[in-house]
Amino acid sequence: MKTDTREHILACGGRIIHHKGFTATGLQEILKAADVPKGSFYFYFKSKEAFGLALVDHYQSLFAVQLRPILTDATRPPLQRLARFFLWFRDYFAQEGYIKGCPIGNLTQELGDTNPMFREKLNTALENLIRGVAKQLRQAQDRGELRRDLSPEEMSRFIISAWQGALIRMKAAAGSEPLDNFQTIVFEVLLA
């Protein structure tokens, strides 16, 4: 029950912050969305900052649960798994109307410069993502399905940059072009 309330506050507050940003979201909005009194919020999170930091873990777990089946699907080759990984997000954003972007990228942009605790936690989250992508690239090389003169880690770092930037451009374009462009250039040019 306790865990449920905590998760409920994270899910409801996270939805608002994902859309409006951390600073622009007031505690009252989070309480109202979660329909909990202030005392309940402070029972689980000692401050709005602590809530924001917990949100980074929350999103990482959420994505891991959703995406692990795609990334470990042994019936498909690694590059196809990777393409499906990004297409899963593309479908998600299509449903949302091409808004919100990556909650990890958003918080990095908003708080990375000004809050060292956020910066470190978000850097770890991005490094985890980079490691996950690099693993697929390494497997593709081992199977002879990707040129071997590219460093999987370097390529993965670049792909995650391109992905984060595509999500920024998506907000400006208010459409699928940046995500389609990402998918085409990464899988038909860069890794082809």
Added chain:
Amino acid sequence: MKTDTREHILACGGRIIHHKGFTATGLQEILKAADVPKGSFYFYFKSKEAFGLALVDHYQSLFAVQLRPILTDATRPPLQRLARFFLWFRDYFAQEGYIKGCPIGNLTQELGDTNPMFREKLNTALENLIRGVAKQLRQAQDRGELRRDLSPEEMSRFIISAWQGALIRMKAAAGSEPLDNFQTIVFEVLLA
């Protein structure tokens, strides 16, 4: 004189917003940084939103003045001009301590979803940037210095995504790795 004061408020306010974000920056901070009374601010800008929109133009002009000599340098081939364009920003961020990121990208991330006027203005700014990069790629193709099976516009869109995302990752990494990675993969793999 009037233009000077307006530019002065944009420069001073812009510096704070570039670092802290639009929502997190109060009008009082802008007035204090520019050392002008509230009446002076409202003489030039009818609201904080109008100030933010003017800031997009301000940054575009600023970058155009700084970067036009690099992008029109006829003594260098187009891909080298393009590499120097991004290296100019790399040097800028090195001086700043790898913080702040792209003012256009930041505002897009922060306000693109929630403010249609910002979204449209920022989309135009990003499209201008894309056009500028595509122009160099097209010239490189015309000179036989870039493979012709790539669409300059599509590649340019991807490169600007990768650049915006590298600047996001820069804030998390608090170092040059994302910018170095961008430079290496774009110019030694993607356009090589």
